Amino acid sequence: MEFKGYRRGNGKVGTRNYTGIISTVVCANEVAERISSQVLGTVPFLHQQGCCQTPLDINRVTNVLIGLGRNPNLASVLLVSLGCESVELGAVVKGISQTGKRVETVTIQEVGGSAKAVAEGVPLAQEMARDASRLERTVCAAGDLVLGLKCGSSDTTSGLFSNPALGIASDLLVKAGGTSILGETTEFIGAEHLLAARGKDKTVGEGIIELVRRMEDRAKAVGCDMRGGQPTGGNIKGGLTTIEEKSLGAIAKSGHSPIEAVYDYGVTPEQKGLVIMDSPGREPEILTGLAAAGCNLISFATGRGAPQGFPFVPVIKITGNRVTWDKLRDHMDINVSSIMEGTETLPSAGKRIFQEMMEVASGKLTKAEICGYTKSMDIYVVGPVI
């Protein structure tokens, strides 16, 4: 099982080949966006964090920015800083540079405002995008894929068809020597005992239970029933009644592989196989966390039709709901409602998803990329804005 990807200097493989224009703080988003909009081959990463937060969160934002910059789908990186933010620009540069890729910076307060920062950044970005365009795809093993698992806008069909089918595809990738990352800790609540039992040892099992306790305590601290927030209004309309029910369907997307390790948000796994990463279920935060953890591909099962994509990691949409497939054809990549209709088996649908993953990894565009629905991004923080 092979695909064609971009082999980077540090051995990691990209499924896309962009120059990333990464804002280091919420206050630099405008400049990063303007630079990217003027240079073909670049993508912006914008977010709402990076200043006036607790040191715990500043440290997390710094590490996530490093992780994003290191993602092998980026050939090079231009960091856009305001100049007075809490995130330390030098640390981000250093962390990304270790991969061997080119990293440049533009600091708005130093160059004298946004117009000058754009004027300085555009030629740099042009040069980096031109260099990146010379790189060619080469044959890589399926084991070079780091898959992010996600489900969203779930309904009853998610737990019955699209998530189990994605689970089969994830198991196939794990068997082929690849990595698969399961997040969405909120959607372990009520199903965590099943995940913990799949932990490769006691420490992993306990780690899973602890992540869930932390997430549930955060939700409970607000003092209300979380229903309506999780499960969402849309989940409820789709027939899901409680978070326990949603979770039992959500974890099906991780298949049956053993769970090798548990990681904090945005941390790159050290081993192959299926691992867990702490994150909430909301799209901008988990897609960003998966990208920061090094995912070069994301597969996203949906019931009612979630359109979200990410700037530089392709997101494949899978639905098991025929109505969603018919209505949202420009957002859905794969239809597995055939399982419910009795015209396809679950294993066959899983194999079809795996084949699509290999094709998308080799350059086939996802629907989200084609329609430009690729701005679902933000960094998950745990403390208050202060």
Place this chain on the structure above:
Amino acid sequence: MKIDAILIHDKDNVAVALRDIHKDEEIVIGKEDGCFRMEVSEAIPFGHKFAVRYLGKDETVIKYGEVIGRTTVAIPLGAHAHIHNIESLRGRGDLKDN
């Protein structure tokens, strides 16, 4: 046989409608080792659940063979089972003892 609803696990006390089901309709429910017929007592929208036996108040609701919540009122056989008669046991910041 074409099924109208599915009982995912033998232990489950709710089944899932695979199409919009009308009030008082007799339907075929598929399960692991075959299927059975029953009449629903209310309209059940596609993807929603209904009770496959009488459920008393405060009874545990089972789907996928696992606990998904607890009834807040009794749910008659064939009735729609959703947020109006089932509560979650998790993430309940509104309950002091939780």
